[in-house]
Amino acid sequence: MDNLTNLSYVRKLLEEHNFSFSKGLGQNFLVNPAVCPKIAEMGNAAPGTGIIEIGTGIGTLTAELASRADKVVAVEIDTRLLPILEVTLKDFKNIKVINQDIMNTDIRALIEEEFSGLEVAVCANLPYYLTSPIIMMLLESRAPIRSVTVMVQKEAADRLCAKVGTRESGAITVGVNYFGSAAKLFNVSRGSFVPSPNVDSAVIKIDIDNKKYSLSEKDEKFFFAMVKGAFSQRRKTLANSLSSSLGLTKDNIYEALEHCGHKPTTRVEELDMDNLINLAGELIKYL
Ligand code: SAM
Numbered sequence: 001m002d003n004l005t006n007l008s009y010v011r012k013l014l015e016e017h018n019f020s021f022s023k024g025l026g027q028n029f030l031v032n033p034a035v036c037p038k039i040a041e042m043g044n045a046a047p048g049t050g051i052i053e054i055g056t057g058i059g060t061l062t063a064e065l066a067s068r069a070d071k072v073v074a075v076e077i078d079t080r081l082l083p084i085l086e087v088t089l090k091d092f093k094n095i096k097v098i099n100q101d102i103m104n105t106d107i108r109a110l111i112e113e114e115f116s117g118l119e120v121a122v123c124a125n126l127p128y129y130l131t132s133p134i135i136m137m138l139l140e141s142r143a144p145i146r147s148v149t150v151m152v153q154k155e156a157a158d159r160l161c162a163k164v165g166t167r168e169s170g171a172i173t174v175g176v177n178y179f180g181s182a183a184k185l186f187n188v189s190r191g192s193f194v195p196s197p198n199v200d201s202a203v204i205k206i207d208i209d210n211k212k213y214s215l216s217e218k219d220e221k222f223f224f225a226m227v228k229g230a231f232s233q234r235r236k237t238l239a240n241s242l243s244s245s246l247g248l249t250k251d252n253i254y255e256a257l258e259h260c261g262h263k264p265t266t267r268v269e270e271l272d273m274d275n276l277i278n279l280a281g282e283l284i285k286y287l
Contacts, residue, residue: 004060004088005033010194013058017084021195025078026127029057030151032192036064039203042185043123043149045069050115052145054102054124054134056081059088065123066092073114075102102134107141120144125151128199132172135160139179139208148206149185157184157202165272171231175224177273180208213277222287223280230268237265238279248286256282 003009010031014020021027030036039061045051045068053074056062058081066072072095076085079099089095096114098105111120122145126134131152138148152160161182162168176182188201215223229245230238239253254264260278262271271279 004058004063005031005036007031007194010058013084013087017080019080019084022078024129026055026129027057027078028125028193028195028197030060030125030192031194032188035151035188035192035203036061038186039123039125039149039151040064040068042203042205044119044121044147045123048119049146050111050118050120052107052110052120052122054122054150055127056085056097057125059085061123061125062095062097063089063092066095070094070118071115072096073098073110075100075105077101103130103137107138107143107145111143111145119146121146122148122150124149128153128156128197131156135172135206136175139175139206142179142210144210145208147208149203151188151201151203154187154200154202157204160204160206163272165270165275167269169269170234171227174227174231174273174276176206178213178223179210180206180212182206215277219280219284222284223277226280226283227268227276234268237267239264241268242283246283248283252286253283256286 050071051069056074056076185203190196233241
């Protein structure tokens with residue numbers, strides 16, 4: 001396992017398998033020996049736990065997770081990595097690699113089939129091009145996942161961990177705070193990867209609480225449509241952004257804002273979670 005953070009071993013292994021990195025798939029593999037143990041430990045990989053990993057690379061984090069948790073199921077899209085993983089993970093009996101796109105994976109079914117009786121957590125060094133879609137897919141699945149501990153681009157980490165109702169927040173911040181809460185764990189320098197990315201990275205952890213808010217399915221769908229519409233034009237007033245995205249009249253929006261105690265010129269980044277949920281509850285009456 002030590003070998004997987006040894007740069008000359010990694011280069012030789014990749015050469016032997018004629019492997020070339022795919023930028024499109026966000027392939028920057030971890031070679032800093034200090035990082036994977038920290039992700040595994042802080043990400044709840046421990047006896048009694050099953051871990052879902054997204055994107056194995058050559059299996060560096062996978063092996064670390066499997067040495068601590070009862071079972072690891074890793075979803076990797078790139079078929080070219082499978083023969084490499086057969087070498088690097090050959091000593092582990094508790095790892096299953098599924099060769100498919102995480103975005104086409106039924107997370108609830110996977111958990112039911114693979115992790116009976118275990119507490120489940122997600123740990124990954126995410127492909128950065130899919131950061132928000134993967135996180136929202138995991139959260140919206142309402143699957144029984146305890147936590148999501150992932151490496152993301154530093155700017156994405158700042159947004160994910162921002163406070164709702166500040167300039168740093170975005171639609172993804174609201175999503176995370178609806179289903180749980182996020183905290184930044186530590187920064188990771190670009191030199192920790194091969195090849196080095198052009199951006200800095202950070203590891204964040206989302207503790208999931210699926211019962212935090214209990215809107216009906218219809219209200220929840222409307223809430224997220226409102227949030228998406230408002231943040232897609234975040235510099236505009238809510239009256240402007242929501243009238244175009246939700247198809248409501250500005251007068252309806254002014255009335256709803258007034259009913260909730262907000263000025264007509266309010267922008268989305270001025271509202272906290274409760275403000276947003278109350279506003280959605282008022283606006284939906286005008287549909
Ligand atoms: N875990 C490894 C590590 O830390 O060295 C690799 C991390 S690398 C940043 C991201 C991994 O996600 C790559 O192995 C890439 O092939 C894989 N990947 C990219 N898109 C994916 C998708 N849609 N579904 C599953 N895996 C994907």
